[in-house]
Amino acid sequence: MKKNLITLLTVAAMLSSTSAVFADTIPATEIVPAQDIMNKPAEPDTPFEDIIQGDVMLISERVNVISPSYISNSVTVTEVTDEKISTTTDEKDAENPEKTINYTVSDNTIVLGYAKGDVKEIKNIKKGDKITVYSNAYAPAPLILPPQYQADVIFVQDNLEISSLRFADVDTYVKGEDEMFVNLSNTLALNLADDTEIVDREGKKVDAKELDKKDLAVIYTSSTKSIPAQTTPVKVVVLGENEMALKALESANTEATPAPEATPEVTPEVTDAPVDYTTVQNITVGETVITNVYKENDTLMVPLREIAEKLGFTVEWDGELKAVMINSGMYSLKIGENAYGKGKMMPQPLKAAPVIKDDDLTYVPVEYFTELLESNDSIVLNYENAE
DSSP: OEEEEEEOOOEEEEEOOOGGGTOOOOOTTSOOBGGGSSOOOOOTTOOHHHHOBTTBEEOOOOSOOOOOSEEEEEEEEEEEOSSEEEEESOGGGTTOGGGEEEEEOOTTOEEEETTTOOEEOGGGOOTTOEEEEEEETTSOOOSOSSOEEEOSEEEEOSSHHHHTTOEEEEEEEEEOTTSOEEETTSSEEEOOOTTOEEEETTSOBOOGGGOTTEEEEEEESOOOSEESEEEOOSEEEEEEOOHHHHHHHHHHHTTOSOOTTOEEEEOOOOOSSOOOOTTEEEEEETTEEEOOOEEETTEEEEEHHHHHHHTTOOEEEETTTTEEEETTTTEEEETTOSEEEETTSOOEEOSSOOEEOTTSOEEEEGGGGGSOOSOOOOEEEEEEEOO
């Protein structure tokens, strides 16, 4: 008998999450969130001379660029109820559930008109309205289809002629050495003017000195072709502090663990045939051998918490939802449902549903760990082959 080791998981470089998961190509007349504009952040180690392309110029030397604190979707309202706002990413195929996104609202949801940036009420939103919805990228989302997210900021095209000339961004902004405030993804820098309207959620004026490390909802009309794009905003609404975003920023500044909202590029080992789990005895994570694994049909089930924590994740149990939340809910699994949540992406299928066994441990398919982030370790299968 001999023992073979098959490396199952290798995690490569991180990629940033964007709303492109849901949205089709946005027409030129539609409101375009700032992160969707052509100006893209430079890689941290890109030489200055390689950044200048034509008339695109680097204006801010931000070293640490992390994912935005909010993700957005430009959608059309299909139904409004007391509980939620239903929308579609494609007016021509509005009945298609795959194009549907539902949003829940709360007392903290703020609605702004694009034309003047004036505060509106949720009840003013009606079927057919074109809106751009921003959701906190750090908030957990339930594992349901169509996807359902919390609406934190809603921009409404309240005057099409004017709204089509407006742009918006919602993110955490940090004051740079040049005295401008730059968002975390390094796509937009605010060059505040004396007549820039800066207010809080209640409409009270806020001093520009208080904007550092705050979540801001920004409306602007034009920007420079630079990295980041520079703009003098029409209006800035201060939303408050985002604890998770600030932790991610601190982590990036100290070169600690990567930001928890980033999405990785997974490179599994390429094989000519499916892995045979028949004689798997145990698995190895780092230097730890885990023996409580079992085979169910064609799936190898492994203990979730033990492996996740070995890979550096935090694991919490939500008894009300009967779900496991990983890294404060950024990744989630629900007992009995063969799907997993990752950030604000649509739930993705699993080979088998998570289950709780007699030992009170949650077991998941071993392939699930090819979708997790932040680890450069490998999971190794240890199995016996008959000679």
